Amino acid sequence: MHLPVYLGLLDSGEQALADSFDLVAEGHGDEPDVRQLCRTLAAQCRERVAALRPVLDRYGEKPAAEPERLHAEALPAARTGAVGLLRDLQDLVLLATLVDSSWTVVCQAAQGLRDRELLAVVCQAQPQVSNQLAWLTTRIKSAAPQALLAAA
């Protein structure tokens, strides 16, 4: 059964997303909304990690067996400036999309397993992740013209 591999992937993906939100919050601290919301969203990711813990304990993680290519890497460092912010937000979209898609995969497996506990965790998590993506998209849309056309 490969579910534990995917649960591990989800776990590490959420951690990477949380760390990346924190990194962007820190690196773009002069953008107060980015700072504040990225911190809030990082906390959400960590809550999802915590909610996943009992399920992970039940199925057991198999980190050693994970194919290396499935790993999500957190952002290494925040960029600077208006275009840098745009690129960092795009990187967050990529990570959040992977997380989102991983929840979808796990959701499907949970239905096949009739695992109500896991389904409850998924139902909590999925709308939250979609919302994180929606915020990132909203912020990117408003920032893009100024960054690409007018930034010094």
Next chain:
Amino acid sequence: MDDRIADVWGRRTPYRGGGHWPVREDSHLADGVDPRRVQWVPSACVLCSNGCGCDIAVLDGRMVGVRGRVRDRVNHGRLGPKGLYGSWQAQSSPDRLTVPLLRQGGRLVETDWDTAMDRIAAVSRALLDDKGPLSHGFYTSGQLFLEEYYTLAVIGKAGLGTPHMDGNTRLCTATSAAALKESFGCDGQPGSYTDVDHADAIFLYGHNVAETQTVLWSRILDRIEGPDRPRIVCVDPRRTAVAQAADLHLPVRPGTNLALLNAIVHELIAADLIDHDYVRDHTSGFAQLRDTVASYGADNVAELCGVPADDIRRAAHLFGTTGRVLSTVLQGFYQSHQATAASCQVNNLHLLRGMLGRPGCGVLQMNGQPTAENTRECGADGDLPGFRNWADEEHIAQLAKLWNVDPLVIPHWSPPTHAMQIFRYAEQGSIRLLWISGTNPAVSLPDLARIRAVLGDEKLFVIVSDCFLTETAQLADVVLPAAMWGEKTGTFTNTDRSVHLSLKAVDPPGQARSDLDAFCEYARRMDLRDRDGAPLIGWSDPEGAFAAWRECSRGRPCDYTGLSYQRLRHGPVQWPCNDEHPDGQERLYGDGVFPTALGRCEEFGHDLLTGAAVTPEQYRALRIDGRARLRAADYVPGEHTTTEEHPLLLTTGRTAYHFHTRTKTARAPELNRAAPRPWVEVSAADARRLDLREGDTVRVESATGHVDLPVRVTDARPGTVFIPFHYGYWDTDSTEPRAANELTATAWDPVSKQPHFKLAAVRLTLLARGDQSAPPGGDAAIGV
């Protein structure tokens, strides 16, 4: 003649619920003026958001006084201290700006209009050619007239095509608009001031009406002292005059409004005090609201909010069992953490009981300024004209047709840029021209050290239009001397949608001109034209601008098509005023139909936690179709929490004797004497703990700066300190920091983008002992 300084609310005229608020004519004339020689010119007061009808007294070409209009639906003849003393005296102040100023060699020197406008047009043209329209920003006011806002909106949105337009309404009323849009689909005040006449209970949320709208408080006081007193519930961390008059005072801990409101909503639902039929037929989102607030039992939030659980339950019970309830909301919610979400919960309470659109059953999401409604409806701020939806292509097409321009010229790829982001772009150097009209950001925005640096940066070309050389004007590259209220004609709309016509009473001094003239002149010099080569701004006077706006408003919720200057000469009319409502509409949504339908709504809404925009496709799928939306969000802790280093929470706000940054009120001797200097209010418990006495000078420090102020000891909730936000630097020789916004941080609500003025963590340090007497000015706040 009453002394409206000592007696802020004036003589009581008690009345019964459902009765007519008795008239009381307030008037004040300059010493020695013979009333028989005076000519009276109709207007309405612009020194708070109430919009009291008044006549300006004119003698020998000067304003010499004012009187309330007894037939005006807003005030029935009354005027508050600012209206009586502040409205007209600044006009003849010797330090009025009377000639344009131009910065040369680092100094502002006198010039003429031609030279000043040449310079503006040359810089603007060069930037447009080199950098495009995104290099231009406009920051206007809640103090100009409708005609000026609409003209500015057309210039910016159809002429230049910049999304960077906002008003200082962002600081005062953005959350009002945001909460109305989220709940009802569109801006537009559901209630009416006459709801005070009918209400059996009045809930005031973060609304110190006794100081912010003194005449509205007079109306409430007259009900309180009448034979069938309405219950009063006050949510405010300070022991304001409202709190003292209240049957129930919930002194909420700053930053926890949403938790408290979630609890009240939860208790209302748990006690089954809701109108199930109304909820089913006229709302959407009940299940999500119920589930979101499920964990907010009164016992769960009592400690967090610092309010006893029994009082939370009492509030919910009072709301749920009283016949007619009026709710009002202002800055205590709007300028605090999770502003829009908390304000939406007030709308939810009314929706859950189906209490909208009937006498006494209103919501007043208050405005902070007299003409803020017009900034919003005309699109001179972060909105599109006529409450149109930037994400609705059909709405953009309507504007493009009206203005005869290419729809792509109208920036609608995102919501228009909010004020704090405009200043951020200016700080980063991507906005290079900033035109500031009728507002004073160098005193009124958060973190003033930063704002001064932005405005003072020589890479930013700053145009300031004002009546006085404000702290902001001192940093400008071009200063335009503006005509003020009473020196120009125009209309404006108050909190309860009453449209007043304010006539020109006297000529402006020297070369001063209206902002309308300045905007029209700019459009002419920039040669802004429509698709067929006709001038984009096809008017040059107020009545022409009003006629253009009337067309723009046609068919929208803020429909002015039934209004004209001729009509408004007889007194105010509430919008919408059209064929369907020829005399205006007193209350909105009495039929339970809301402007949420596609094609009608001003917005598709946001996630209240993050501000993530709902897409048109998502909105369509929700099938709101004319129902109101019950919006919900979880409380999350904010960034503003106190620390060991900064253990107290600062709130800032208005007081009875001043308005904004005192550009007018400090030039009225009565008002200036009443409150000449700023102060800091400290709770009795904190004063004891810190060994502070009244009159002591303390240093108040936050992460962004410090101010040194005399102490006033009050009954505020322990841990909360208060500083009035009015005071800047133009009338002090001292270089010591004293403006409240030296201490506030750059942060805002994710939905309304309204800055957090009520959430700075600070510490107090004793600097010098005083004479143990309270500094003047806060008396109204403590109910003396």
